[in-house]
Amino acid sequence: MPETRPAAAASFDPAAFATFRFVDVAIDEASATVALRYALDDAVTFEETVSFPDVAWPQDAERRAALRRLAGLLHLLAGVSYFKTAAPPTIVLEPGAGPFGGRLTPRLRALLRDVYTLGLGEFAYVNRLDVRERGAWPAADDGGPGDVPRLAPTGRTLVPIGGGKDSVVALEVVQRAGRDAVCFSVGTAGPIVASIAASGRPHALARRTLSPTIGEVNANGALNGHVPVTAIVSTIALMAAVLHGADAVAMANERSASEGNLVWQGLEVNHQWSKGAAFEAAYREVLGEELVAGLDYRSVLRPASELAIARAFSRLERYHPVFTSCNAVFRLDPARRRSNWCGDCPKCRFVFLALAPWLDPPALRAIFGADLLDGEGGPAQDDGFADLAGLRQHKPFECVGEEAESLAAMRLIAGTGPDGAPVPGQEAVSGARSGPSPWAGHAVVARLREEHLAPLDADPAQSAALLAPFLLHAPAMAALPDDLRPAVEAVLGA
Numbered sequence: 001m002p003e004t005r006p007a008a009a010a011s012f013d014p015a016a017f018a019t020f021r022f023v024d025v026a027i028d029e030a031s032a033t034v035a036l037r038y039a040l041d042d043a044v045t046f047e048e049t050v051s052f053p054d055v056a057w058p059q060d061a062e063r064r065a066a067l068r069r070l071a072g073l074l075h076l077l078a079g080v081s082y083f084k085t086a087a088p089p090t091i092v093l094e095p096g097a098g099p100f101g102g103r104l105t106p107r108l109r110a111l112l113r114d115v116y117t118l119g120l121g122e123f124a125y126v127n128r129l130d131v132r133e134r135g136a137w138p139a140a141d142d143g144g145p146g147d148v149p150r151l152a153p154t155g156r157t158l159v160p161i162g163g164g165k166d167s168v169v170a171l172e173v174v175q176r177a178g179r180d181a182v183c184f185s186v187g188t189a190g191p192i193v194a195s196i197a198a199s200g201r202p203h204a205l206a207r208r209t210l211s212p213t214i215g216e217v218n219a220n221g222a223l224n225g226h227v228p229v230t231a232i233v234s235t236i237a238l239m240a241a242v243l244h245g246a247d248a249v250a251m252a253n254e255r256s257a258s259e260g261n262l263v264w265q266g267l268e269v270n271h272q273w274s275k276g277a278a279f280e281a282a283y284r285e286v287l288g289e290e291l292v293a294g295l296d297y298r299s300v301l302r303p304a305s306e307l308a309i310a311r312a313f314s315r316l317e318r319y320h321p322v323f324t325s326c327n328a329v330f331r332l333d334p335a336r337r338r339s340n341w342c343g344d345c346p347k348c349r350f351v352f353l354a355l356a357p358w359l360d361p362p363a364l365r366a367i368f369g370a371d372l373l374d375g376e377g378g379p380a381q382d383d384g385f386a387d388l389a390g391l392r393q394h395k396p397f398e399c400v401g402e403e404a405e406s407l408a409a410m411r412l413i414a415g416t417g418p419d420g421a422p423v424p425g426q427e428a429v430s431g432a433r434s435g436p437s438p439w440a441g442h443a444v445v446a447r448l449r450e451e452h453l454a455p456l457d458a459d460p461a462q463s464a465a466l467l468a469p470f471l472l473h474a475p476a477m478a479a480l481p482d483d484l485r486p487a488v489e490a491v492l493g494a
């Protein structure tokens with residue numbers, strides 16, 4: 001289907017559309033490319049492509065069937081980028097759509113409903129648009145998922161690498177468990193490629209090209225906002241796993257991702273929703289019960305908080321010169337993309353803060369190119385750090401840790417007085433400094449201590465709160481496969 005460049009797109013009125021249509025998904029085996037097609041009414045069409053370079057489409061029936069089903073799931077999940085341009089009242093599935101030829105099972109329908117409401121929570125909040133009243137999905141039928149293809153075990157695990165600190169910690173866990181780890185990425189952003197090179201592991205690649213129509217409609221009045229991108233990346237990773245002979249995908253989604261930012265009109269708004277535990281559970285169920293058996297999807301960092309992950313990452317020195325968590329580096333438009341940490345966004349501030357209990361100022365300056373806790377980076381830094389701990393307003397819409405974790409990190413680096421002597425309870429935190437903090441005199445740290453932190457030192461509950469982020473979550477540990485549990489303990493435990 002050729003892309004429409006309608007006159008309507010020159011002035012795009014979201015209210016003008018009644019339906020979002022999932023048109024079809026087409027697989028070109030020769031080039032290992034999947035085309036995902038959508039439309040708003042009959043007026044605007046979108047086509048996204050995902051390709052897997054340097055890999056042959058499999059010949060055996062089970063893997064071929066698995067790929068067809070996963071491409072169908074991807075069709076349904078990647079549609080969220082295009083649906084959000086107008087968020088019309090009704091969703092239509094055409095006969096070539098999704099994994100079951102235009103049909104939905106009840107389980108799949110429930111997952112999609114969540115992805116298009118909870119996954120669009122931030123979008124709903126910033127646009128003041130209740131997504132629960134938009135995008136009504138067609139009813140599910142009782143035709144079931146048909147014969148579910150089953151993959152044979154291979155012992156190979158695909159580890160998606162996002163260029164930041166978390167995914168290389170996940171890679172360390174998978175390797176520690178003795179699995180054959182293959183790194184995977186969507187795209188070739190600099191920190192991703194450099195981190196994979198530093199790991200010495202093979203690299204499986206996918207390329208995702210958004211429909212060019214999205215840029216046009218964005219420029220002409222489309223609704224815009226955040227999408228649950230991890231749901232999309234995860235599904236591309238599962239396809240890559242099948243193509244590269246892996247039987248598992250190991251994500252790096254931390255416990256902290258399940259904490260929302262705020263509640264708006266009864267809707268929980270969580271920027272990281274598709275990194276959270278609820279999404280993972282529902283997605284795993286649809287995957288294993290209805291789409292492909294024998295293909296494991298889980299986050300191996302689910303028991304850990306961001307602070308415990310940062311402590312583990314501080315020990316993985318080979319990645320320090322190459323990683324970047326700042327999202328400004330990952331923008332699609334090269335003209336808007338930065339080449340390194342911007343130094344003035346919530347993500348930069350959070351990663352700086354989370355590493356500061358373990359790394360000294362010169363080491364962090366070498367990574368970030370500036371000392372964000374010493375007043376460099378502008379006057380926004382004071383308030384920006386306070387926001388991370390919820391000391392002024394809700395935590396920002398970014399991939400940052402829980403407010404309690406930021407508070408704990410601040411207390412660990414601020415100490416009890418101007419000389420930075422350890423705060424009560426610090427001795428229980430393995431790896432924490434036992435002497436004065438080298439951060440104590442830094443301008444932002446001193447102000448935070450004076451304005452917010454000092455009164456907490458006398459509160460015994462705050463000593464326990466200091467340790468809590470470092471305890472591995474027992475139910476999440478129990479849910480891990482036997483080989484991963486000791487590896488998580490070794491990499492992320494005390």
Ligand SMILES: CC(=O)N[C@H]1[C@@H](OP(=O)(O)OP(=O)(O)OC[C@H]2O[C@@H](n3ccc(=O)[nH]c3=O)[C@H](O)[C@@H]2O)O[C@H](CO)[C@@H](O)[C@@H]1O[C@H](C)C(=O)N[C@@H](C)C(=O)N[C@@H](CCC(=O)O)C(=O)O
Binds near residue numbers: 229275333
């Ligand atoms: C890089 C980034 O942070 N982008 C967010 C930003 O988008 P921006 O317009 O500044 O730049 P681009 O990413 O280049 O996007 C251009 C437009 O394209 C559309 N689009 C892009 C990706 C996509 O998957 N679908 C799309 O429709 C969109 O219209 C863009 O404007 O602001 C956007 C609005 O808030 C964010 O949605 C962009 O976030 C990207 C989707 C992204 O990949 N972000 C990850 C770095 C991210 O935030 N990951 C979360 C995971 C959250 C989850 O639940 O999965 C995290 O790590 O916490």
Ligand SMILES: Nc1ncnc2c1ncn2[C@@H]1O[C@H](COP(=O)(O)OP(=O)(O)OP(=O)(O)O)[C@@H](O)[C@H]1O
Binds near residue numbers: 192325
């Ligand atoms: N371009 C990508 N290719 C493959 N996987 C990705 C990509 N972007 C994100 N991911 C994966 O999505 C999950 C969430 O990404 P996230 O940004 O939290 O991880 P990260 O980049 O490793 O760490 P950080 O929190 O420091 O940015 C991780 O499992 C990550 O590997």
